[in-house]
Amino acid sequence: MSKLPNFHSLACPAPLPPGERVLLGHGSGGRLTAQLIQQLFLPAFANDILCALEDQATLDLHHLGVAGRAGAEPRLAFTTDSFVVRPLFFPGGDIGRLAVHGTVNDLAVGGATPLFLSAAFILEEGLPLADLRRIVASMREACADAGVQLVTGDTKVVDRGKCDGAFITTSGIGVVPPGRNLALHNVRPGDCILVSGTIGDHGIAIMSQREGLEFETALQSDTAPLHDLSHTMLESCPSIRWMRDPTRGGLSGTLNELAAAAHAGVVIDEAAIPIRPEVQAACEMLGLDPLYVANEGKLVAVAPTEASEQLLDVMRRHPLGRNAARIGEVRGDHPGLVVIRSAFGGERIAPLLTGEQLPRIC
Amino acid sequence: MSKLPNFHSLACPAPLPPGERVLLGHGSGGRLTAQLIQQLFLPAFANDILCALEDQATLDLHHLGVAGRAGAEPRLAFTTDSFVVRPLFFPGGDIGRLAVHGTVNDLAVGGATPLFLSAAFILEEGLPLADLRRIVASMREACADAGVQLVTGDTKVVDRGKCDGAFITTSGIGVVPPGRNLALHNVRPGDCILVSGTIGDHGIAIMSQREGLEFETALQSDTAPLHDLSHTMLESCPSIRWMRDPTRGGLSGTLNELAAAAHAGVVIDEAAIPIRPEVQAACEMLGLDPLYVANEGKLVAVAPTEASEQLLDVMRRHPLGRNAARIGEVRGDHPGLVVIRSAFGGERIAPLLTGEQLPRIC
Numbered sequence A, B: 001m002s003k004l005p006n007f008h009s010l011a012c013p014a015p016l017p018p019g020e021r022v023l024l025g026h027g028s029g030g031r032l033t034a035q036l037i038q039q040l041f042l043p044a045f046a047n048d049i050l051c052a053l054e055d056q057a058t059l060d061l062h063h064l065g066v067a068g069r070a071g072a073e074p075r076l077a078f079t080t081d082s083f084v085v086r087p088l089f090f091p092g093g094d095i096g097r098l099a100v101h102g103t104v105n106d107l108a109v110g111g112a113t114p115l116f117l118s119a120a121f122i123l124e125e126g127l128p129l130a131d132l133r134r135i136v137a138s139m140r141e142a143c144a145d146a147g148v149q150l151v152t153g154d155t156k157v158v159d160r161g162k163c164d165g166a167f168i169t170t171s172g173i174g175v176v177p178p179g180r181n182l183a184l185h186n187v188r189p190g191d192c193i194l195v196s197g198t199i200g201d202h203g204i205a206i207m208s209q210r211e212g213l214e215f216e217t218a219l220q221s222d223t224a225p226l227h228d229l230s231h232t233m234l235e236s237c238p239s240i241r242w243m244r245d246p247t248r249g250g251l252s253g254t255l256n257e258l259a260a261a262a263h264a265g266v267v268i269d270e271a272a273i274p275i276r277p278e279v280q281a282a283c284e285m286l287g288l289d290p291l292y293v294a295n296e297g298k299l300v301a302v303a304p305t306e307a308s309e310q311l312l313d314v315m316r317r318h319p320l321g322r323n324a325a326r327i328g329e330v331r332g333d334h335p336g337l338v339v340i341r342s343a344f345g346g347e348r349i350a351p352l353l354t355g356e357q358l359p360r361i362c
Helices: A031-045 A097-110 A131-145 A202-209 A228-236 A251-260 A276-285 A305-316 B033-044 B095-108 B127-147 B201-211 B226-234 B251-260 B277-286 B305-316
Strands: A058-061 A075-083 A113-124 A148-160 A166-176 A192-197 A241-244 A265-269 A300-303 A324-329 A338-341 A345-351 B056-060 B075-083 B114-124 B148-157 B166-175 B192-195 B242-244 B265-269 B300-303 B325-331 B338-341 B346-348
Touching: A031 B127, A031 B148, A058 B114, A058 B148, A075 A097, A075 B114, A075 B148, A075 B166, A097 A113, A097 A131, A097 A166, A097 A228, A113 A131, A113 A228, A113 B075, A113 B166, A131 A148, A131 A166, A148 B033, A148 B056, A148 B075, A166 B056, A166 B075, A166 B114, A166 B166, A166 B242, A192 A251, A192 A305, A192 B242, A202 A276, A228 A251, A228 A305, A241 A251, A251 A265, A251 A300, A251 A338, A300 A305, A305 A324, A345 B056, B075 B095, B095 B114, B095 B127, B095 B226, B114 B127, B114 B226, B127 B148, B127 B166, B192 B251, B192 B305, B201 B277, B226 B305, B251 B265, B251 B338, B300 B305, B305 B325
Parallel strands: A113 A148, A265 A338, B114 B148, B265 B338
Antiparallel strands: A058 A075, A075 A166, A113 A166, A192 A300, A192 A324, A241 A300, A265 A324, A338 A345, B056 B075, B075 B166, B114 B166, B192 B300, B192 B325, B242 B300, B265 B325, B338 B346
């Protein structure tokens, strides 16, 4: 899950005005989220691990008081996400599946093998127990698929009208093998940018469910666990610099995060971005830019250009990477900006989302 | 935080009827919570670690793929809790302070040194940023007091009316030293039961705030981090069998958990239970039984009788244990039952809470 919406570093324009209130846009993964994190959360909790600004905190075992030779021991990855998706059930998944995949993926794109999850449920008085049972069955299946164990949990119930059916927060622990170190500061000008498949499927599946839209082909969320794809990629191409799953804020959110934190320019070839025709059509109908629509089973990887062909080949042979594509590159010029080159040679800047495009998508 | 309300084992009467809905009592830490956990969560997620039924999952390093001699390596403790307290600010604390203390205490009573926290915020559109700032400042201070680092987080915003200001879920990682093993199955008939101080302060502080009650002396929540008290106790008395913090469900909830899981009887001397006169008075006025009122800065410990005097002495010399008392003992007879012996020699059974006494207390 992109840490744009989480505690992440982004270019951050104006300070939070006094007297202001929380807006939906503060949860969008865009500019307002960045502002909230930069101005409010980071100053309060600043520490080296949080400020590494990755999707997971990476903890050396010496942080845990366990002796070991530096660099020769595995490290722990630790991450958390709340899920507030509406509706609770949608084509291709539900809040439970999403809550497991989201945390598994945050660990996976950091190069960790996901191992243990916690789940904290906030339930609304009146939620049918049959719905809860369905959500829990779905989580159990998702845990089995991802090879993780749910080892601790909590349940709170709030009075009717004080939440929206169910909110679920999962946290995860994984292990990062010795020597593996994916980080934004590894990224170099000249590196290529790959995406593992079609973009916008999750957000559009949710939107079409909410709006009662019908398409000729069934549109499904892409929610999926990325642990095996990322493991396969890292085993065959250890030179991968950095990965991220472009969830809230969409592909553009992840690319802006990359550009801002790596102090690099990002140039994307629009025609190379894989996108389903029905997602494209829905976006046109709804007035949405697919670059800003959430994904829940895709990853973005940055790798040295010389590795790109082999990496693409490995990704395409994986069921979750069949539509993988090289979509652009990192540049030394225009640091901090994401530039989209159209098929006709035009160029436009894709900034961070201002406001909120699709609330409650995850 | 008592895992009664969490994924815990309790005597569990009837199966969940079909067509049923989530009730406030499912979050009470009482009978309905136990039912939900036993019938719905445990069957879905059953694994050895979850089924150990402690307040934290304890992970051997070999679970994490780290080599080490069995028994000679520290273990990891992992726990999670959501906080939905209403109002967000109350005498003696706020939701942020509670969210840090709750998770710190779940680790501490398991014998772990708390090290790292995550925090996931679900915010309601319209929450004043000044309130969020106050909550975050309070969390920062509570983290510093407890010696933990907040290393990863998440922020979601839901539309107005779809949550109640703010819900916060914290998860925590701690380290359990080699050889330390607090567990319900360690408890033996003849062991003594101690409590670290006055009971019911948190729940009554919240209730009096909600109801606008005034007392001659200011009633404050007891929310406090128990890491140092528990560490001090364990260092001076390594024979402690088991500890728990009696939060939701109150002292009675924790004692019932002890009786059920240890297959033992619990006999409590009512006159020995420390309780503030103003809490007693408020309970009488509100028709509440203080045994069922939540605490957020107290712990219950079970230890061999021969260690009780020394342990009580150590506890009373600690600022958070000044009012510590020996309140009862574990018995071989009437397994599963908690019996309260009154000052006049009468006996009554204190069962698990049925329904919900004080919703949204943590």
